Amino acid sequence: MQLARVIGTVVATVKTPGLQGVKLLVIQPLDRHQRPVGGQLVAADAVHMAGPGELVYFVAAREAAQAMPDPFVPVDHAIVGIVDAVSLLPGDEPVRDEG
Amino acid sequence: MKLGRVAGTVVSTINAPAFDGRTLLLCDLLDPAGKPAGGYLIAIDTVGAGPGETVLILDEGTSARQVLGAPGAPIRTVIVGIVDAVIVDAVTTEKPGTPRAITGTAATKEPHPKEPRRRRDGGTRSDADHG
Numbered sequence: 001m002q003l004a005r006v007i008g009t010v011v012a013t014v015k016t017p018g019l020q021g022v023k024l025l026v027i028q029p030l031d032r033h034q035r036p037v038g039g040q041l042v043a044a045d046a047v048h049m050a051g052p053g054e055l056v057y058f059v060a061a062r063e064a065a066q067a068m069p070d071p072f073v074p075v076d077h078a079i080v081g082i083v084d085a086v087s088l089l090p091g092d093e094p095v096r097d098e099g
Numbered sequence: 100m101k102l103g104r105v106a107g108t109v110v111s112t113i114n115a116p117a118f119d120g121r122t123l124l125l126c127d128l129l130d131p132a133g134k135p136a137g138g139y140l141i142a143i144d145t146v147g148a149g150p151g152e153t154v155l156i157l158d159e160g161t162s163a164r165q166v167l168g169a170p171g172a173p174i175r176t177v178i179v180g181i182v183d184a185v186i187v188d189a190v191t192t193e194k195p196g197t198p199r200a201i202t203g204t205a206a207t208k209e210p211h212p213k214e215p216r217r218r219r220d221g222g223t224r225s226d227a228d229h230g
Contacts, residue, residue, distance in 0.1 A: 001123075001141035001176055003109075032106060032125055032139045046115050046173065057109065057123075057141050059173050063160045067115050067173030080173050081114030086125060088107035089150050 001057045003030040003083065006050050010042050018073035025050060025079065027058060032088070043077035044068060055083040101140070101156045102129040102182065105148050109141055117172035124148060124178060126156060131185050133192045142176040143167065155180035 008026035012019075023045040031037045034055070043058050046067035050056050056079045058064075064078035065071050103126030111123065122144040130136040133153070140156060145166055148154045157163055160175040167174060185192045 002139070003141065032127070047113055049113050057111070059175055061160065061175065063173045063175040065173075066160070066171060067117075071171065078173060081111040081118055081123075083109055083111050085110040086107060087110070088125070092106065 001059050001080070003032065003034065003086070004028060004041075004043070004056055004058050004079075005030055005034070005036075006052050006054045006056055006079070007040065008052055016074055018070060019044075019075070022068065022073070022075070023048065025052075027056065027077070027079070029058075030055075032086070034086070041077050043079050044073075044075045046078045046080050047082060050079050050082055055086075057081050057083060100179070101158055102131065102133075102185065103127060103140065103142070103154050103156045103178075104129055104133075104135075105150050105152050105154055105178075106139065107150060115173055117169055117174060118143075124154075126154060126178070128156075129153065131187045131192065132190075133185070140176050142178045143174060144178045146178055146181055148178050148181050153182040153185075154178045155182055 004027040006025050007028050010024035024042050025045050026040055027043050028036050028040050029038045058077055058079045060077050065073050065075045067078040067080050105124050106127045107125045109123040109125055123141050124144050126140050126142055128136045128138050142156050157179045158176050163174050163177045164170055164172055166177050
C-alpha cells in the first residue's frame with residue numbers, strides 16, 4: 001500500500017457491468033514526505049467517502065478488486081483508507097500537508 | 100519478501116472494514132546492506148514491530164491474507180518478522196540497537212532483584228506478613 005492524494009474524479013456512463021456504481025477517482029501517488037512520485041492513476045473508491053484533496057492510501061493489483069463488494073470486477077487500484085495522520089521518526093523530514 | 104525499516108505510523112479511522120483494528124506502519128525498503136533501496140510500503144503489523152526496527156515484509160496478497168487469517172480482505176502487505184541480522188558474503192549487517200550478546204559470567208554474579216532476602220533473625224518477609 002502507498003500514500004496518494006485524490007486530485008479528481010472520473011465520470012463514465014458506459015462501463016463494463018461490474019463497474020456500475022463504483023466511484024472512480026484520480027489519484028497522485030506520493031512518497032513518504034507526501035511529495036508526488038510517479039504518474040497519476042485512476043482508482044476505485046472502496047471506502048465510499050474519499051474526495052478530491054484528501055490524503056488516502058491505496059492497494060494495487062488483485063487485492064484492489066478484493067476491496068470491492070463484488071471481488072470479481074476489473075479494478076486494479078483501490079483506495080482502502082483515508083489517512084488522518086502520518087507520524088515519522090523524530091529527526092525525519094517534517095510532513096507538510098499541501099492539500 | 101523484502102527488507103524494510105519502520106519509518107513511522109499511518110493513522111486512519113475511515114477505511115475498508117478489513118483494516119479495522121490493524122496497525123499500519125510505513126516502512127522504507129532496504130537493500131541487504133541496510134541502506135535505503137528507494138521507495139516505501141505501508142504494511143500491516145503482525146509482530147509488534149516499532150519505529151526504527153528492521154523488519155521482514157511480505158508483499159504478496161494470498162500469503163498476506165493467510166498470515167492474517169482474513170480471506171477475501173484487500174490486503175497485500177504485512178510485516179511478518181523483526182530482523183536481527185543479515186549476513187551477505189560473510190559480512191554481517193546488524194540491526195541498529197541490538198544488545199550485544201552476554202559473554203562471560205558477569206550476568207550471573209548479580210543476585211536476581213526479585214529473589215526473596217533472608218532477614219537477620221532467620222525469618223522471611225512472608226513469615227512476618229502472617230504473624
